[in-house]
Amino acid sequence: AQKVTQAQTEISVVEKEDVTLDCVYETRDTTYYLFWYKQPPSGELVFLIRRNSFDEQNEISGRYSWNFQKSTSSFNFTITASQVVDSAVYFCALSEAFRGGGNKLTFGTGTQLKVEL
């Protein structure tokens, strides 16, 4: 069975601070996909990134960066120079790659990020 753990329930930072959101996953599959989603106060789910299990290169997109380490089963998300607009709930998720299984997406419990002035 797949499992995603986001141990940080809530994080509060002051604007312009860097913040890292942790994600640890469990899976028996050798091929899988990892995701991060943002859920702002308006409630919709916003896709941020997808990474497959064979690509361990870190990725940077503007102020966002992701660190994927297969050895520790972690896929951490860092926001540099945080802004108030970054305040949201962030979800890490894992999907199996085996098509016959329905490619179900398993979510972590989410991390509430509050960025204050």
Place this chain on the structure above:
Amino acid sequence: NAGVTQTPKFRVLKTGQSMTLLCAQDMNHEYMYWYRQDPGMGLRLIHYSVGEGTTAKGEVPDGYNVSRLKKQNFLLGLESAAPSQTSVYFCASRKELGNYGYTFGSGTRLTVV
């Protein structure tokens, strides 16, 4: 393209009432999913479908039924609503092959009183 459309967006039910949530996608996606989101628990899979006429149970299927009579629609039914089913419900879809991205609807907020 509209993507994934969920109706209704809000609903209040009395305990014991029944209702159906509709998820419609116009992307010709094979796979569709229903999730519920509760505070502190993330999104949990209720049921899913890998194609027209097929459905399967997810992590928390009790109290719900689903149908996929048409490829573009995935219906979630509550036969006898209970307060424990108060939640935000999200529908998602994705293609079977190639594109591994999931498209989510905007959610349905359901309150059972």
